[in-house]
Amino acid sequence: MVLPSSMTPQRLAATFDINGIFALGVQERGVTLYNQQVRAHNLIWALSELHRSGERPLGRVAIIGAGAAGLTATAALLSCTSENNEVCLFEKEWDLCPVQQGCDGRWLHPSLYAWPDWGSRAPSASLPVLNWSEGRASDVARTLLNSFAAYLKEYAKQRLKIFLGVHRLQINSEAKTIDFIGNKVDLKGAYFMPGEGEGDIARFDTIILAAGFGWEQTNSFSTPSYWRNEQLAQPNLRVDRRRYIVSGSGDGALIDVCRLSIERFRQDTILYELFGPNIEGAEEALRRGLALLGPDANLFDYFASIEETLLLDPKALLRRRLRKDTAVTLHVAGPDEKRPKDLRDIFGRTSSRLNRLLIYLLYRCGAISVSRRPLVETIASGGVKSDHVLCRYGCDTNSHLQLIFEDYATVKWMFADMKKKQAQQPKRHWDLGYFPVC
Secondary structure, three states: OOOOOOOOHHHHHHOOEEOOEEEOOOOOOOOOHHHHHHHHHHHHHHHHHHHHOOOOOOOOEEEEOOOHHHHHHHHHHHHHOOOOOOEEEEOOOOOOOOOOOOOOOOEEOOOHHHOOOOOOOOOEOOOOOOOOEOEEHHHHHHHHHHHHHHHHHHHOOOOEEEEEEEEEEEEEOOOOEEEEEEEEEEEEOOEEEEEEEEEEEEEOOEEEEOOOOOOEOOOOOOOOOOOOOOOOOOOOOOOOOEEEEEEOOOHHHHHHHHHHHEOOOOOOOHHHHHHHHHHHHHHHHHHHHHHHHOOOOOOHHHHHHOOOOOOHHHHHHHHOOEOOOEEEEEEOOOOOOOOOOOHHHHHOOOOOHHHHHHHHHHHHOOOEEEEOOOHHHHHHHHOOOHHHEEEOOOEOHHHHHHHHEOOHHHHHHHHHHHHHHOOOOOOOOOOOOOOOOO
8 A cells, every 4th residue: 555645735836837737757857657747736735725624726727738748637637626627738749648659669657667676566556547457558658548537427528628730839838828729529428529729828827747758859860659569679570680870878768779689578577477476585686785885786796696595597588588680789979979979877866776787787698788878979980771770769848838928038937947856756646545436
């Protein structure tokens, strides 16, 4: 059972506040779908409590972004507030939860990012609003959308307006206005019928920014989006051995290295396959060791210290699981080639501990090459085709925010301060039973 914390609604709401706009996780580390949903629950709990006490009335509410965070915030808000609060949901694409829809090649797990913490292998998110269990991204999206439709049927009561295909949207944080052009849609069960286009400069009492983190950063290589289907994890059906370069050091890059390097790799089974029946004992030993190091520690030396004990059998098992049809180079320099990294530099807090562990084992098995040279030189020296170069550099969040905020110069320093503080920790602060389960 997860008990609520002693965090007050005032203090909690303040961690999301950007000049009166409430921003969901856009500057936080460790961004996962589950973490964003937890933040959405926390924010709605805080705002609802402030509304009920009369300290800060919700009034007319705008929620920008209809991904998992935006849908969770919308459903939670509708379920625990009165019918007097009008809610408008804005999404720039033409459907809800558009990023994960149809994505069959990526696996989503609610808590695996926190491994080896207690409960991190639990398959269910165990959330009161828009709950889901581990699965393909496409299946998780379907679960969220079906659950969202159920909440709308029960709680929307004609007070929710949804705008899709919003191709212009700018927030003025001082005036609390949104300048937008989009299409208002009508709900038909779990699906939406497009309506007429509409443009307006509308004022809102509460604006929640759940618009994600922006487009993935790219360069001249046509790397497919992380959430678009591709065939990297499938065996090559031709006799030639294909060479790949993965550039970057975040979770997206490291997961693709694993998919290209480990035979029959599945995120949902790899831990059980490597640690076998000893998984709980291994996790307990890892928790003790990691607790002594602290959350920001570089784990390279720690993994080296347990290689011949705790990691001995996993390394031997992984060695038998290496793909024979690929040759993979991890380009650790990433986009900032003026400050090339060494391999050990990527073992800091830029990715999950599980992914760092898998990369360490692949390195010790001799399964990957590592390059810190400029990307063009790495490609030329390896004779790699341009369509086998994967650049996983994350999202350009600052450019994304600059497009959304009309008065970005006013809020820029606030976002920088939010990034520095990292105060939106994905811990559950709402009271048990606060949100109705639909």
